[in-house]
Amino acid sequence: MSLPIVAIIGRPNVGKSTVVNRLAGGREAIVFDQPGVTRDRTYQPAFWQDREFMVVDTGGLVFDDDTEFLPYIREQALAALVEAAAAIFVVDGQTGPTEGDREIATWLRQQPVPVLLAVNKCESPDQGLVQSAQFWELGLGEPHPVSGIHGNGTGELLDALVAHLPPVDQLAATDEIRVAIAGRPNVGKSSLLNAFVGNNRAIVSPISGTTRDAIDTVVQRGDQVYRLIDTAGIRRKKNVDYGPEFFGINRAFKAIRRADVVLLVIDAVDGVTEQDQKLAGRIADDGRACVIVVNKWDAVEKDTYTIYDFDKQIAARLHFVDWAKRLYVSAMTGQRVPKIFDAVDAAVAQHRRRVTTSVVNEVLEEAVSWHTPPTTRQGRQGRIYYGTQVTAQPPSFALFVNSPSLIGENYRRYIERQFRQNLGFDGSPIRLLWRGKKTRDLERDSVNRATKV
Known part of the structure; x- marks a missing residue:
């Protein structure tokens, strides 16, 4: 990734994913009131002022427990920190400093990455200053009171963060x-x-x-x-x-x-x-x-x-x-x-492929010459006038007929097979949209589609 990376670190259930969603301006990270929901490291793009960066959510860190996924989560958090330009250590302002916070702080002080301390769950600005003050003891510099839910204090946190991020030139658009x-x-x-x-x-x-x-x-x-x-x-x-x-x-x-x-x-x-x-x-x-x-x-x-x-x-x-x-x-x-x-x-x-109208109609002409649409008991027969591709992703073709009701499912599947055999589209679905020539047929189709929905 060419954008600088900001790793979000902290023990379980302090609201890291909520803070990630707030910083990235989205709701991509899963938030649920249960420890251990986030396990892998997940990336979201973010920007502040003139800086673009990737915010990386990581699982909750626990150092003294090797059960289930916790060793893997530590591995993922360390991998995020290795590639990061800066880290944000999220703690719970309502709980206060815990032994787990102290262990993580000691570990972070040994890493060659600038660390900002975000004291989450400070919903009240006045109380937030009191709640955050107790985290000075972690030795990571000024604690920033924030609320991942309401957004309080996140602007000040981002102001402090961008000082640690390198300027990023506008990236050329890539067709990924x-x-x-x-x-x-x-x-x-x-x-x-x-x-x-x-x-x-x-x-x-x-x-x-x-x-x-x-x-x-x-x-x-x-x-x-x-x-x-x-x-x-x-x-x-x-x-x-x-x-x-x-x-x-x-x-x-x-x-x-x-x-x-x-x-x-x-x-x-x-x-x-x-x-x-x-x-x-x-x-x-x-x-x-x-x-x-x-x-x-x-x-x-x-x-x-x-x-x-x-x-x-x-x-x-x-x-x-x-x-x-x-x-x-x-x-x-x-x-x-x-x-x-x-x-x-x-x-x-x-x-993403497109086919010219002339080629579409050559396929239709050959298909009909081999097998014409069946005739109903009342003596009515479906007729295909012409077709054209109307969109890609997936490739979709409008086929204009005298009446869609006269084109049965078996014949529709036959035409799709002919498209596959003559035009390919391996690896992609295709859509055949049957359109009646008369206005009343189009209106009836519209009503039918609305009824199905």
Whole structure:
């Protein structure tokens, strides 16, 4: 990342994510009244005065406990500090200094990074001065009373921060490709992200549900920039309680919608599950390009027919994304992982592709010459007059006919197959929009669509 980085450090449940959202002017970090919600380090862009920077949220630091995710969280916090131009140490003004705060302060004084002390939960300006004064004992300089919820004091904190940030020239606009990594819990999404980046960018654990937030990582390959978005594992809705996992899954769905292409990660050991089918359907419905990544291929016992049998299983169970390329990889060993970037490039190119009207109509003319629209019992037959591409991402085509009601589902699927066979669009969904020639048909279609919604 070319922007300077500001790491947000503190013990659990002092309101770090709330402060991050306030400094970045958004609501990206998950905020929930429970310690340990944030685990990986998550980045948000921010600016103040003439400075642009990235704010990095980290998990709550605890030094004297090695249970569950805490060692991983410490590793992520240290990684954020290593790449940071400055750090903000967040403490709880209502609780006062704790032994955990003192341990973190001692550790921070040993780091070669300027540290600002933010005393959070100082909702009252008058009381805030009293609450913050007790944190002078940490030996980190002036405590800044702030309220992540209301915004009190954050301007003064940012004024002090920019003095430690280098000036940043206006960056040239880059056509980055947004890649969401989606799948069920524990299929290896975070391992795949780390394999892309080449370091432990995300916490990897055999415990399902480790990743809770959508984690953005920017990498460059040649001249192309990619924004990789690791998402929370998506379980069946009935198994998800309201809380951090609920918010994490919602963030995962948002990540799919904002992505150019989605890597649908499937566990080679488990095979294609019902939840994988639902995820694939959602990706297609959202109009995103897709690459199916079968992970843990190294853990499968193989013979001559293994890959063909798995291909048949995917074709049968994920037939509605049969246009997506399939790759069999191992994030653990790195087997075929570099090929994912090539598949992403190809899928995005097709997702953004435009076809001239003359070519569209050549395909339609040939399709109709081979198979004309069927005739109804009343003797009425559908007729296709012409077609044109109306938008990309995904490629969408308006097909003008005498009456959409005369074009049945089977014939619509036939026309889509002809588009695929003649125009390609591998890796991308396509949309066929059937439009009636007469005004009353258009009005009826509009009413029908409103009724469905």
